[in-house]
Amino acid sequence: MKLSYDNCMEVLSHQGQAGGSLAREAALTLRRAGHQVFLVGGCVRDRLLRLPIHDRDLATSATPPDLLQLFPDAVLVGAHFGVILLRRDGEEVQIATYRSEGGYRDGRHPEEVQFEKDVREDLRRRDFTINALLEDPVTGEITDLVGGRQDLHRRLIRAIGDPGARFAEDYLRLLRAVRFAARLGFHIEPHTMDAMRRHAAGVREISPERVRDEISRILTEGGARRGFELLDDSGLLPHVLPEVARMKGVEQPPDFHPEGDVWLHTLGLLERLDHPPLEIALAALLHDVGKPLTQTREDRIRFNGHDRVGAEAAREILARLRYPAEVIEAVSWMTAQHMRFKDAIQMTNSTFKRFARQPRFGQLLELHRLDLLAGQRPQTNYDAVRQRLDAIPPEALRPQPLVTGRDLIGMGFRPGPLFALVLHAVETEQLEGRLQSRESALEFARTEMARRASEPAST
Numbered sequence: 001m002k003l004s005y006d007n008c009m010e011v012l013s014h015q016g017q018a019g020g021s022l023a024r025e026a027a028l029t030l031r032r033a034g035h036q037v038f039l040v041g042g043c044v045r046d047r048l049l050r051l052p053i054h055d056r057d058l059a060t061s062a063t064p065p066d067l068l069q070l071f072p073d074a075v076l077v078g079a080h081f082g083v084i085l086l087r088r089d090g091e092e093v094q095i096a097t098y099r100s101e102g103g104y105r106d107g108r109h110p111e112e113v114q115f116e117k118d119v120r121e122d123l124r125r126r127d128f129t130i131n132a133l134l135e136d137p138v139t140g141e142i143t144d145l146v147g148g149r150q151d152l153h154r155r156l157i158r159a160i161g162d163p164g165a166r167f168a169e170d171y172l173r174l175l176r177a178v179r180f181a182a183r184l185g186f187h188i189e190p191h192t193m194d195a196m197r198r199h200a201a202g203v204r205e206i207s208p209e210r211v212r213d214e215i216s217r218i219l220t221e222g223g224a225r226r227g228f229e230l231l232d233d234s235g236l237l238p239h240v241l242p243e244v245a246r247m248k249g250v251e252q253p254p255d256f257h258p259e260g261d262v263w264l265h266t267l268g269l270l271e272r273l274d275h276p277p278l279e280i281a282l283a284a285l286l287h288d289v290g291k292p293l294t295q296t297r298e299d300r301i302r303f304n305g306h307d308r309v310g311a312e313a314a315r316e317i318l319a320r321l322r323y324p325a326e327v328i329e330a331v332s333w334m335t336a337q338h339m340r341f342k343d344a345i346q347m348t349n350s351t352f353k354r355f356a357r358q359p360r361f362g363q364l365l366e367l368h369r370l371d372l373l374a375g376q377r378p379q380t381n382y383d384a385v386r387q388r389l390d391a392i393p394p395e396a397l398r399p400q401p402l403v404t405g406r407d408l409i410g411m412g413f414r415p416g417p418l419f420a421l422v423l424h425a426v427e428t429e430q431l432e433g434r435l436q437s438r439e440s441a442l443e444f445a446r447t448e449m450a451r452r453a454s455e456p457a458s459t
Contacts, residue, residue, distance in 0.1 A: 026058060038060075045148075047135070129147050167195055
């Protein structure tokens, strides 16, 4: 979401309650007990930007024992950090004691945590100014102690205090800066970006699961192209996805790809993503990951087998980032299959039906559409495939078998490898429309079994 200056002024002048009755109820309980409490973080930022609010976090001067006494039904989710989770009537609020932190030797977790009474100490440990605005959970009044409101006006992602120190404390903030800038359409403040470049290698200290989650959100929350351009500009890309970084400068034949090299083509797909399913987003990113590995220069630039090589590369990349097996399989399959569309219109009926009835064909077809758009090619082939698919009744894609293995046994044949070949041949004839009755199919199967059984075994 990109906001003009005038729109930002209008949005930021908006006051009122942030919503969330549980947050207000918890805040009133804390205040009645004499404690200070604010809404803080993304819920404040997103309300000011008039974006949907998903999580409400409260920060308070109450100590962890105070919290457990006031909210005995709460779940203690971070004893070391003084964090509890309150759930009631379908609402959820996280409440944390003000704290300061120190000794970030692993670039992720503080070795020292000290609970504080002054909210200023709590804000100093946070990442970016736009995430450190305070809001009264009852009145909606905003308190800005770090310049976050001005940065919202200017559409800037700015680290709090010394950017280098903030990133050295927690290298995950490097990826978070990219995600926020991409999703909100903001710029990264120059000193913050300089610090990101200096600390880019620190991203290697982050667990694969956390890198995975940030990459997934960059791809699916909006602004995916901008996100990957920032990963590249900040120097993070070679550390988190070196295989994608290697797409840069890999030339493509201009007759087929006037948009430029493999990197620019991939950015073209990412630009056209609109909050997609994760599998499509990852396939858009990785569908040509095999091209740098297969480029040859013959009569023209070619990438023979890049779909097959890319499928294996995608599998390795996603396994390294600890994606679930079903996501890995889906993306690897789409990468392996994406070149089949060039022959789809010429396919026989049986081949096309088998192609089109695969479980993720709809996602694969959407990848093909994005691929054509990014390559500045007409949608003629996509439209033709859609029309051919729409003309086939669903039951014709997966018709009931006319012959089964039990039928072959009933004819006196012994089960063996020929069964699969003959049943496949029967289904091919059925999909082509040449076999429509059970009687004709049984006769075809009997003849086919006899013919194949009489053929000499291949050596």
